Amino acid sequence: MRIRIYRGVGTAHLEINPEIAYRLNNVLASLYPMAIPAKFRSRPKSKSKTFKLMERPLPFAVLRLLEAGGVGRNEAGGTWEFSLSYSGKDEGKHALRETERVLESIGGVPSKYGFTFDFNPTAVLNAIRISGCIPDAASFQFYPTPSPVAEAAFEMLGADRPEDIYLEPSAGIGGLAGLLPADRTTCVEISGLRCDVLRARGFQAHKADFIEWAAAQRAGSTRWSKCLMNPPFADGRALAHVREASTLVQAGGRLVAILPASRRGKDLLEGWEGEWSGVFSNEFAGTGVKVAIYAATRL
Template sequence: MNQHTGFARIGTTPEQEARSAPAIRQSLKEIVQRYTAKRDGGAVTRETESGVIEIIEEYQGIEAEARAFADATARVKNASAIGTSWGGDIFLRGHDPEISAERMKAALLRSAWRHVYEGLPVKDCASAKDRKRFDLFFENPPELTLAAIAEHFGAFLLDQRHHILKGLAECFCDLDPAYKSHSKVAIGVQGLPKRIIVNHVDRYLSSWGAERVKDTLNALRVYRGQARMEYGEWSSMMDEARRHGEADFSGGIIRSFKNGNAHLIFDKQGLLDINRALAEFYGEVLPDAPNATEAKRPSTEVARDLQFYPTPRRVTEEVLQRLQLSGGETILEPSCGTGDMMDELADWHNQEDRWKRRTPLFVTGIEYDAGRAEQARAKGHHVMTANFLQVAPEARFDVVVMNPPFYGTHYKKHLDHAQKFLKKGGRLVCVLPATAYYDHGNTIGEWRDLPVGSFAESGTNVPTGYCVWWKPKD
């Protein structure tokens, strides 16, 4: 437990976490109460074991403190003069000290959020990207409430290991595309590179490449239950690599070259740990690894498990940006599920446009599962209940947007069939597992990776992305 806040720390057992949960809730409640009391004035209370509410701290509030400061300034000036005769400056820098109540409130809010962040086991498990995101978040955070704390930090507390593994996956996916293939991870270390080349690792420890190296080594250390490197340790390792050409790290060696590149070379145990961590993160959700068996089935037969993964809102928002909609388009969404993406499309014309009023879109969905189709229709969407692969194609749509079944390479049949529904000059955006691009070569048009764990809320950590294709006009 953190002695200042009573927060549980990472590494505790489930039983210990369960016992500490009330302490966490009480501590957070007390921090929010203290923040409010300091800002507006009031008392911080605590209930004793006998049920008595006792006041443990009282505050005047920032507005009152600001007035008291101004009054104190006036008293000090008065104490330094007789009548109206001026004897000279008494304040440093030659002017009266001033404070702003609004700036005090902003500083208090940032301090409160950082105090919660540093007390909870968030930064101990958050990925390098999430830690950088929080640095920006703290510059202008929302009002501190228990609900806001749960919204921004809750996911890290509920599943710390997920975020540790996500951090490792982010680092390795950024450094080498091979790690975006869950099938290579599934078949063992022979499917992964033993050496990674990082560019722009120059003499500045804040350079892009140096930051990537540090994030990667720290992600591996956190996965192993080790503390992140302190700045001195990190600086010494990089200095040794530059002076002598290489340096050891826990999991291998780093070699430094005069062109600014660095090679991370993993030893057998390091590579095994990386492989095991990524395999655990990605999971065995897609049986499309080279050693997986899949029964032959007719091209239009629906797989036994279509791996229904609803499209998360963040993915939908990015996909819609890529559609370059102008209004009035006819849109088809095969495998539309319960209509989550159609919800966003239906609301598209209501979103703010500073130049003109948007023309509504005309969206049609197709869904094999009758229950999900009915759920989509209940929200007002036009949905056909059918196996998309058995629907006769008609090239009458301006746009096809889709998140087809991820099962095996079954998605390829959906992707091929969808192209037949587009008008000439129409565009298609298709969300796919990353193996479709990196392993199978089954994508069309331009490929874009989605962030690691984009579908985690839908039940899979498999690397994903999407392809964007424009049908030729002639």
């Protein structure tokens, strides 16, 4: 229940959750049958959940550091280097650390002179400079897959065959997709900025909410032989994403998903033969989440 007070007119409204209100109306109707219309005694239709995606504005000091830095090609290593230009006076240590986090969030790896990328990050950095924002990690459910978990999931996917085509829902910046053959992998990612990263790394990336994208794909004929995924966990989305992904896997195909450990041991997909890994604890930076890997073959 919630009380909303209107101070200007001196009234207060008592609001009751619709799931409770229709039950209370049924109680009242048993006492006063003619007082409560039938439409107020019926269970309300459940509304589909929507999840607000938010961008996080960056401080001007961080944007100045990103603007001042330079991108160069390391011909010997086949990588790209972003060098930070830092005076230590105007920006401050906090701005420097925030800039480092931004570079890490788009795939940069700290190096001696700055950050190393396995792709040319120029276009992605320009997009950040222009918008002044990066996707908020919590609302976008972006928690990059740690290497030990990613490699264990990849192992459970099975040996690669030339005819295999791969699907990676909620691909992020390619923590899992990077283990797959880029020319045979379809990535789906809701963040436009991270789609730019995926494309720069050589992947076919679709900017879309995976649930909506999967519904559209079911009307087509394409079915993937293998699916590797780390779906969003919040609000029960993990199981919903797994079930949607399963509809896009061909008969005899394989699906491997990183899921909350609370799901471990459960049979999640009807008509599939599944197995579980052990539990991984404290692998995801900044969270205490425990996960387990679910691997299943479509019968």
